[in-house]
Amino acid sequence: MRFGALFFLLALAIALDPYKVLDISKDADEKTIKSAYRRLSKQYHPDKNSDPEAHDRFIEIGQAYEILSDAEKKSNYDRFGDADPHQGGGGANFDFGDLFNQFFQHGHNNHHGQRQRRGPDTQVRLSMPLRDFYVGRDFGFDVEMNNVCQSCSGSGSADGERHRCSRCGGSGVILTRRQMGPMIQQFQTPCDQCGGKGTTIAKPCKTCRGQGTERKQRHYNVYFSPGTARNSVKVLEGEGDQSPDWVPGNMNLVITEETAGNWGFHRVGNHLYRTEVISAKEALEGGWQREIRLFDEETVVLKRGKGEVVMDGHVDVIKEHGMPHDDDYGHMYVEYRVVPIGKSNVKVEL
Template sequence: MARDFYEILGVPRTAGPEEIQQAYRRLARRHHPDVNKDPGAEERFKEVSEAYDVLADPETRKRYDQFGADFRQVPEDFDERVAVGQGFRSGAPRGGVRAGFGDDVQFGQGFGGVDIEDLLGGMFGRRGAGGPIPGADQEAELALSVDEAYRGGRRKLTLAGPDGPRTYDVTIPPGVVDGQRIRLSGQGGQGSGQAPSGDLYLIVRIKPDPAYRLSGRDITVTLPVTPWEAALGTTVPVTTPGGDVKAKVPPGTSSGRRLRLRGQGMPDPRGAPGDLYAEVRIMVPAELSGRERELFEKLAAGSAFDPRRQR
């Protein structure tokens, strides 16, 4: 089954022309076979170019959105009133040129208004000119625990490459969040001749943690309290990636209440840190001692509180 063109470009179906063009420029630079020597780069470039050729043309995109992978079977002058339930004979796609690399497409030939030579001309000369070719930018994932992301620091990272494993010294800024990119300048693909190497971008992935739940720079933790602490109010310690802090539990707190500790979330070197939310969970002893049972029975007999009648 053919891949979805929106998925290939990494854009939503609501993307505008500018967003589609930006996605194509980025991917074309990364996967062009004259820059990226990976064996799968040429096939990936073909996919990206074809997807852009279709989505950049409003009429072709309209037919693709309506008919999906069968859009090329639909004549340009189709009439929806008589087309329902009928098949279509194969017809040439609108726009003439198919943007697949290797189909006699030369530099300077346009794809939906984007000139390949203009797009890539700053990276290398015309094909066969023998000019220096800058190295391609590359990406890799960097898995971090919440504690590592919070504190930052230095770390060695070993990645497989065409010439064998390579180790990098990575400086992790404090407070990195999931999806953030760390740039290692000149550590990407090697350029030819005197051309510079590309950059290596490390995409941060925060590993799941049983103690912390992240939402951007905000952190949520579970705060266990006893029934009497919840009823009477108290101050209890809360464990955070930055160390223990104090949280004030107001009297009459129920399970599920979120206590906000401003500025105790993930740090942000460029702005205000996130917040920490302590989510209260009332805990009872798994086994009661004789005295505890006696006190709970007295409370049950003397209290008129019924949570099932509360609004």
């Protein structure tokens, strides 16, 4: 497991009985031991088992097989309850990934044959006016993200080389064991020399200072189709922060609507709403006509013949002149507000 910059203490107070771990009897022969290891390794390999506890079980199985497959360690364990009764703790040089590869001749690019973890998703908020939601928009934007360093290709090393940690033997962890009667208490902590990575760098890259990543701007062009829902999320797969320690997550674009410059319209679902202010004279006498320009430059005519009265709060429904969706349109709702006599000079902000 690659811990990166995450340091935590994983204390496992366990009775490491290799026979119980491999589910075999103490008189099992070499063939039985090997068969049990092969079966359980396949069952709990992190590439095939997504259970969060599978990784620890996988390591446990390897440790048990390391003891029982070595005649001297097996004899020590059978006699003293510890594979190495002279060892008081320290670095564990057992590379479980190498052992698994020897068995199955299956190479893995990731540390210890473990499936490389997925990085976090990144959320980016974009905003555009209602007009762009109506007609669609090719949206160009820049965002600062972590990118794999181009100078060292993510290795963090100026010469491109990472060396197997001499303290943990490449495992990324240090195991400390304590004998407590018939019980073995085992503590596992990230290696303090390599930071849990299993490798060290002799010459850090000057560009990224050994981190393997650098913060840089990325440019994107994303098309939002006509009728895109407000606050909807567009997912750019694999465009999250990059790191040599993980597979990039996604970039989630949240598109919000700007409050200004919407030409007096507001949107509710697939429909458009607006308020049209008329004078008391127009409301009572009629005989007027107005044109409303829509976002696609089409116009809608509002009118009343002579003598047609409009009540305050009346709503006209203009079908199929709302927001586009699929191959159809919502409706437009126009509510009339009548300015009382004597207040006709009042300006109404739309």
